[in-house]
Every structure is written in C-alpha cells, then in structure tokens.
Amino acid sequence: MVAAPRELLDAVHSLPASSLVEEPGLVVAATYLQRVLIDGDPSRFSHDIRTDELATSPGTPLVQRLILLTGQIATAVGAGDTERALTVVEAARAELASATPEDEAHMRPTLPHLRLQWARAMDVSDRMGAADEYERAYELAQLTDQSHVARRAAAHLAWLQTSQGHLEVGESWIGRAGALESNPRYDAPLYLARALLCIDRNEFESAAVEFARLSVLPVGEYWAASLWVSSMRVRSAVEAVPLHAELARQLDRHSEAEREAPANRRYLRAARLRLSLFRPSIHRASPPDPSTSLDHLVIATEALHRGAYRTSTVHGAEAVDRSHTPRGLASALLVRAAALSSLKQTSHAVDVGLQAQALIDSGRLYSPYRLLPAGSIERLADQMPAEVGARLLTLAYGQRAPEIGSLTSRQTEILRALTDDRPLAEVAASLYISVNTLKSALKKIYGILGVNSRQQAADLARRSGLR
Known part of the structure; x- marks a missing residue:
C-alpha cells in the first residue's frame, strides 16, 4: 500500500547516489511511485531499462536482482507482453530457488510484494500456478505483518477462484480479504469477486450493491474482467x-x-x-479458428441459439474435453445437453444434463443456465427426471428481469398469455379484448421490455419465470 507516495518519492530522491548504486531496487521503487503520482494506476508501471544489466549481474545482491526482475515483469504485464513477463517470472523464481537461508531471512519482508507481482503475471497469462503463487504471497505477508499486501493477494485469489467457478473457495478468500486492512486502490478484484458470486447464485440485488461499491474504485488492470461481470448482470436487450x-x-x-x-x-x-444472446445480428462472438474451451463454448452456444444443433453438439463436446474449471465444464455440459435434447437424442441429453446439474448444484453455480434459450431450457427440463427438471427450471429462471417488474398488472397478464403458442385471436379472446386492442397493448409492452417480437417477449417472460 502506498499511503504517501509524494513523501516516499521525495525521500528516495534525497538519498545520495551511492545508495542507488548499492541498492538499485530503489530505482524501481522511485519509478513505481512516480507512476502512482501521475495517474494512480500502478498497473502501467515502466521500469528503467538502464538497470537491466544489474538484474542478472552476480555482483548485485539477490534481493536487488529479484526487485529489478520484478520491475521488468510489471512493465511487461502493463504493456500486454505476457510471454516476456512469464519468461522473467521463471528467471526470478530460479533466482529465488538458489537463495540460502540467510538470503531468505534477509528478503522475507520483500518477498510478499515480489511474489504478488509474479502471481499476477501468471494470472493475466492464464498460466497454471497463479493461485499457488498468490497463496504464498498471502502467507508471507501474514507472517511479516503486512496486512495490506495480504489483502491484495487474497483479493486477487478470491477473483481467480470465483471467476473459474470454484465458488466456495472463492467465498473463503473473499472472507479473508475482507477481514484485512483495506486500500481502495487495490480493492477492485475483491468487489468483482463479490459481485460475480452474487450473480452466479441469482442474487441480483446483492450484485447491484457490490457494483455500486465498485463504481467508486479504479478497476485498473481488471477493466476486461469488469466488462465481463457487467455483461453477466444483463438480463434484457x-x-x-x-x-x-x-x-x-x-x-x-x-x-x-x-x-x-x-x-x-x-x-x-x-x-x-453474453451480449450476442441479446443482439445476435450485431454481436456475433464466434471465433474463426477455435483453439480453447471458451472458443468452442462460444460457437456451441451461438449455434444453439440459431438452431444449428449439430454444430452445437460438436463444439459443445470440444468445449467439454478442453474445460479445466467448474464454470467452463458446467457451461459446456449444459449447452451440449440442450443441443442433444433438441436433436431428440433424449437418453444422451439426460445423461449429459445430469452431469451438468450435479456440477451446478455442488457449487450453487447457476449462471450457466443463462446461456440457454428459454425453449431449450424447458425442453431439457421436460426430459429430465421430474424432480431434477423442476429444480432446473426454478434455478434457471432466477429472478424476474427488471423491465417485467415495471409492467402494470394487466400488461403482466397479457405477457403471461403470450408464453404459449396460441394464435393472437385466441389470446385476445381469453383476455376478453379485441385483436386490435391486444396488438396495441403489445406494442407498448414490447417498448417497455426492449424487444421487437412476440417470440422475444415470450422468451424474456419465460426466462424470468413468468408462466
């Protein structure tokens, strides 16, 4: 935590030149403080390239070499050069592995800061091992009474685990972070984790509270993560x-x-x-050359919404095979089950659907349901064992979209009548109004809901549990 960056920078500048020669890591500290003072965003850190030679010089003390290497890591991460960052992380970890017990004792107060940056580089690069590195930074920070660093590590870890769908583990790290000293400059991942946890569990009002708290904090390097979580909140066009x-x-x-x-x-x-599900003609998300689990999940999901069920099953299977997280696997299984159900491969659909439901129930991870169109949810639920199907529908529809809550009781009654396949004349007769009156009412309802057709309105009603 940087409580007084100007005062600290002035203190570094007041040191004699010999101090910078003896401890070149002070150059890294000065550059960091300068960045904080310029724009408050330390994620855009840039190290002084004149120190690069010192970072690998045997004559430079180990702790100083690690500080200089970590400056290179932070610079590479800020520039988006993740390959370079990972290369330097491996070099830094190799240097640390060579430390003597005396070195480790001398470096103990510094290591939490360094390992936090190494973990972050691995995290943004989607590299395995980031969670372990965050946890080590947290433990070292606790051992050295640096609660602000421990909170940062716990917040990063809370986000990482929650984003992967390990909700119970993520929730435990949210609790650990929340129990420690706060610094708003670094709290974005903690509030994002809290918001995502609420969304995953259909607690939309609580998610809105977390977003309100997040709105006054700098998201910094979590800008893309923030966009994703924001998209997860969306429930209407x-x-x-x-x-x-x-x-x-x-x-x-x-x-x-x-x-x-x-x-x-x-x-x-x-x-x-997520956005393509509301405006598919504008925001198709399918990548041309899928290579990851998410790539195949995107193709499978958009194909499911277009009615291209065979394409959806093929890419859904690829997504299942490549998934390594509960979120990815639950989503892939559910989309594949829905596609198989639509192809009338009932036995296979039920088997895959039960796998998805077991994974979803184990972590109370309900957001994957929102990848499916309403018709697919109901078709799959009808084919599942009765108790499982009823639970699937209850969890899938969650809470009502906010626009539906703004309808009058009569408008809600009309919307409910649209959820079956009856002709408009029959719907009008059941409501004791003329077809023209019904059409006029529907025009107003569509405007409130932000939809353009009866099908879209009916889908929104079903997704919100209005039946």
Missing part, C-alpha cells in the same frame, strides 16, 4: 444497450497487446458472447 457502448469505448482505450493478453481476451470473448 434494454440492459445490454449501454454495455455495448462501454465495450466499444474500452476496446478503443486499450492497446491491442492489452486486449490480446490471454486473460483479457477470454474475459472480452465471454462478454461478447
């Missing part, structure tokens, strides 16, 4: 409109290297997928 504009604004604001950093690319693709 009307709610999606401002997010389309924000997505475009953020893409313009960040460099291609930042957009293409593996974790950011994944968050952005997931956000585009």
Whole structure:
C-alpha cells in the first residue's frame, strides 16, 4: 500500500547516489511511485531499462536482482507482453530457488510484494500456478505483518477462484480479504469477486450493491474482467444497450497487446458472447479458428441459439474435453445437453444434463443456465427426471428481469398469455379484448421490455419465470 507516495518519492530522491548504486531496487521503487503520482494506476508501471544489466549481474545482491526482475515483469504485464513477463517470472523464481537461508531471512519482508507481482503475471497469462503463487504471497505477508499486501493477494485469489467457478473457495478468500486492512486502490478484484458470486447464485440485488461499491474504485488492470461481470448482470436487450457502448469505448482505450493478453481476451470473448444472446445480428462472438474451451463454448452456444444443433453438439463436446474449471465444464455440459435434447437424442441429453446439474448444484453455480434459450431450457427440463427438471427450471429462471417488474398488472397478464403458442385471436379472446386492442397493448409492452417480437417477449417472460 502506498499511503504517501509524494513523501516516499521525495525521500528516495534525497538519498545520495551511492545508495542507488548499492541498492538499485530503489530505482524501481522511485519509478513505481512516480507512476502512482501521475495517474494512480500502478498497473502501467515502466521500469528503467538502464538497470537491466544489474538484474542478472552476480555482483548485485539477490534481493536487488529479484526487485529489478520484478520491475521488468510489471512493465511487461502493463504493456500486454505476457510471454516476456512469464519468461522473467521463471528467471526470478530460479533466482529465488538458489537463495540460502540467510538470503531468505534477509528478503522475507520483500518477498510478499515480489511474489504478488509474479502471481499476477501468471494470472493475466492464464498460466497454471497463479493461485499457488498468490497463496504464498498471502502467507508471507501474514507472517511479516503486512496486512495490506495480504489483502491484495487474497483479493486477487478470491477473483481467480470465483471467476473459474470454484465458488466456495472463492467465498473463503473473499472472507479473508475482507477481514484485512483495506486500500481502495487495490480493492477492485475483491468487489468483482463479490459481485460475480452474487450473480452466479441469482442474487441480483446483492450484485447491484457490490457494483455500486465498485463504481467508486479504479478497476485498473481488471477493466476486461469488469466488462465481463457487467455483461453477466444483463438480463434484457434494454440492459445490454449501454454495455455495448462501454465495450466499444474500452476496446478503443486499450492497446491491442492489452486486449490480446490471454486473460483479457477470454474475459472480452465471454462478454461478447453474453451480449450476442441479446443482439445476435450485431454481436456475433464466434471465433474463426477455435483453439480453447471458451472458443468452442462460444460457437456451441451461438449455434444453439440459431438452431444449428449439430454444430452445437460438436463444439459443445470440444468445449467439454478442453474445460479445466467448474464454470467452463458446467457451461459446456449444459449447452451440449440442450443441443442433444433438441436433436431428440433424449437418453444422451439426460445423461449429459445430469452431469451438468450435479456440477451446478455442488457449487450453487447457476449462471450457466443463462446461456440457454428459454425453449431449450424447458425442453431439457421436460426430459429430465421430474424432480431434477423442476429444480432446473426454478434455478434457471432466477429472478424476474427488471423491465417485467415495471409492467402494470394487466400488461403482466397479457405477457403471461403470450408464453404459449396460441394464435393472437385466441389470446385476445381469453383476455376478453379485441385483436386490435391486444396488438396495441403489445406494442407498448414490447417498448417497455426492449424487444421487437412476440417470440422475444415470450422468451424474456419465460426466462424470468413468468408462466
């Protein structure tokens, strides 16, 4: 935590030149403080390249070499050069492995800061081992009474675990982070984790509270993650409109290297997928050359919504095979089950659907249901064992979209009548009104809901549990 960056920078500048020669890591500290003072965003850190030679010099003390290497890591991450960052992380970890017990004792107060940056580099690169590195940084920070660093590590870890769908583990890290000293500059991942946890469990009002708290904090390097979580809140085309504009604004604001950093690319693709479900003609998210689990999930989901069920099953199977997280696997299984159900491969659909439901229930991870069109949810639920099907529908529809709550009781009654396949004349007769009166009422209802057709209105009603 930087409580007084100006005073600290002045203190570094007041040191004699010999101090900078003896401890070149002070140059890294000065550069970091300067960045904080300029724009408050330490994620855009840039190290002094004149220190690069010292970072690998045997004559430089080990702790100073690690500090200088970590400066290179932070610079590479800020520039979106994740391959370079990972290369230097491996070099730094190799240097640390050579430390003597005396070295380790001397470095103990510094290591939590360094390992936190190494973990972050691995995290943004989607590299295995980031969670272990965050946890080590947390433990070292606790051992050295650096609660602010421990909170940062716990917050990062809370986000990482929650974003992967390990909700109970994520919730435990949310609790650990929340029990420690706060610094708003670094709290974005904690509030994002809290918001996502609420969304995953259909607690939309609580998610709104967390977003209100997040709105006054700098999201910094979590800009793409924030877009994804924002997209997960969207439950209607009307709610999606401002997010389309924000997505475009953020893409313009960040460099291609930042957009293409593996974790950011994944968050952005997931956000585009969510938005494409509301405006498919504008925001198709399917990648031309799928290579990851998420790529195949995106193709499978959009194909399911288009009615291309065979394409959906093929890519759904690929997504299942490549998934390594509960979120990815539950989503892939559910989409594949829905596609198989639509192809009338009932036995296979039920088997895959039960696998998905077991995974969803084990973590109370309900958001994958929102990948499915309403018709697919109901078809799959009808084919499942009665108790499982009823639970699936209850969890899938969650709470009502906010626009439905703004309808009058008569408008709600009319909307409910649209959820079956009766002709408008029969619907009008059941409501004791003329067809023309019904059409006029529907025009107003469509405007409130932000939809353009009876099918879209009926789908929104079903997704909100209005039946």
